[in-house]
Amino acid sequence: MRIVSGLASGQVLQRVKNAAAAAVEGECAAAGPVVARLTAKGKPLPRWKDLKVGSAAGGRFTVQLKGIPTGGPYKLTLTVGKASVQIDELFVGDVWLMAGQSNMQGIGNLAGAPKPHPLVRCLHMDGAWRRAEDPLHLLSISPDAVHSGGSPKTYAEARKEALKGGKGVGVGVFFALEMLKRTRGVPQGLIATAHGGTSMAQWDPLKKTEGGNSLYYSMLSLWSKTGQPVSGVLWYQGESDCSETASRIYTEKMQAFVAALRADLRLPKLPFLLVQIGRYTVAGPDSGRWWEAIREYERLLPRSIPNLAVVPAIDLPLDDAIHVGSDGLAELAKRLARPAARLALGDKKERPEPEPLAAEVIAGPTLRGTRSNLVRVRFKNLVGGLRSQGLPSGFALLDMDGAIRQSYFRVNLEKDAAVIYCEPNTINNAAAVLYGPGVNPHCNLYDGRGAALPAFGPLYFGKGLRAITPFLPACDATALQPLPADGVASMPFPARDAFPAHRVSSGPSNGFMSEHARWEGKPGWAAFHFAFECAEAMPLKLLLGYDGPFRFAVDGEERFRDLNGTNPAVADTKNVETILNAGRHEACVLMDTNGGKAWGFWFRIHRTDIGSERVPKRDYALPVFTS
Secondary structure (H helix, E strand, C coil): CEEEECCCCCEEEECCCCEEEEEEEEECCCCEEEEEEEEECCEECCCCCCEEEEEEECCEEEEEEEEEECEEEEEEEEEECCEEEEEEEEEEEEEEEEEECHHHHCCEEHHHCCCCCCCEEEECCCCCEEECCCCCCCHHHCCCHHHHCCCCCCHHHHHHHHHHHCEEECCHHHHHHHHHHHCCCCCEEEEECCCCCCCCCCCCHHHHHHHHHCHHHHHHHHHHCCCCCCCEEEEECCHHHCCHHHHHCHHHHHHHHHHHHHHHCCCCCCCEEEECCCCCCCCCCCCHHHHHHHHHHHHHHHHCCCCEEEECCCCCCECCCCCECHHHHHHHHHHHHHHHHHHCCCCCCCCCCCEEEEEEEEEEEEECCEEEEEEEEEEECCCCCEEECCCCCCEEEECCCCCEEECCCEEEECCCEEEEECCCCHHHHCCEEEECCCCCCCCCEEECCCCECCCEEEEEECCCCCEECCCCCEEEEECCECCCCCCCCCCCCCCCCCCCEEEEECCCCCCCEECHHHHCCCCCEEEEEEEEEECCCEEEEEEEEECCCEEEEECCEEEEEECCCCCCCCCCCEEEEEEECCEEEEEEEEEECCCCCCCEEEEEEEECCCCCCCHHHCCCCCCEEEC
């Protein structure tokens, strides 16, 4: 008598309302009723001493096991006459499907591996259930070529080889131990299907027709050996999609993947627990934007995929350049256990993970005589308020092009918000806030239960967001000229080629056109010339800031003057409202150095017919500075 499908020694059956069922088929020479005996510690369970569960005929038997209580290990004996077959270890609990790339596969140092537990089991890639012990993902034992190349090794060979490498700790065992604790001893099962370095294109559900050459097929094939539903999916993937092309379709790919998996597993509400990708210490200088993009796309997935939760890894310690270390994986397991309890076990006391709610610019204190601006970022789902390990860090302010334009010198934490302090004026060039910039940021914000903030952004300022150009990046400036008796009050605006000129560039973070080095302590006047193009007629505000007697002209017509300008220069303190036609426009700034006390000016342009709600969409034209 032999079991062919539906049950295996060491298996964890998925509980449904604290009991499990299994449809079992096998081979049997005898015929007649099939009787089951289920024992725990040598004693039969109630109703399970000699329970008729099926029948045998024609060399086959079929069995329907129902109402197997949560717990284990159990010993199951199936008998037909004098023939019998026995499952020495059987458990009923929660089963989790693990998939993704290397950080789910597990590349942490084995020196930090968790201690195995007899109630935590793993269905390995060779289709056998064993006690869960890192490394769980032994690709070379899989019968599928996508993992093993088509020449599988034995479990003993593969494990011996893996132990020599000193790597292989993943989040799986840590997670199962955490769930074992939360459920007060309910057995936990893990199905190992992850594969390092894989992209969403390789996990494409449409490739399941390729059989063993498909990651998706291999995952379904291994799961199908259980004959059981699962509690949820643990997913950690995205690093291999950190490119311009792949990131643009990441959300679409994930939506299709989750939908297909739920359909194929026949679990339309299957909980999906996703880890937001973390850090990479050796990525190229231009790859940061794509890591930021994938993190943000992952963070937003719950808005389009129900029963999906995202937990961060941005702050976790690594065991190499890209893989979360064993100590970090222990923390990650706790983070995954919270939404697992909420979504899979129905724990209504477990709150969702922290999320940014909104960002806004607010008035700050006066610094060196100038009113500063602050950025307040508010959050939801915080339990016990916001706190940090050390000085709060991890934020960046971005301009409309997504470039980091300025840093901050302080972050104050309120109960449900972080307040970012910047130098006076620097906030004027920002449009959004980012938490977790680049590939290797330092992030350290948590709530009172220890739930970390996810990397997020760009989160555009909801209050006062304007369709505005960057500050003037460069212009031509004349050398200092002798000052007339009445200063710059009555002198004409000089033509662009009337005096020798040099090029002046603004600082990349603050946009200030500074001539301090040339003007300090010297009286005189100087002119600045620049141009900008309008793609269409536009209502505009020409935004000015300056620290000396100042005049401003566009296309030869004076638009503004302030002969009493003094230090300090403050961006956007004056504005000129106008409507400019499509085409090129020449601008000229005329300044008196105020005896060498003046430094320079600010200039940028606000298009006034674009509302705040349209600004992030970028579906409009702005003036463009030209040489």
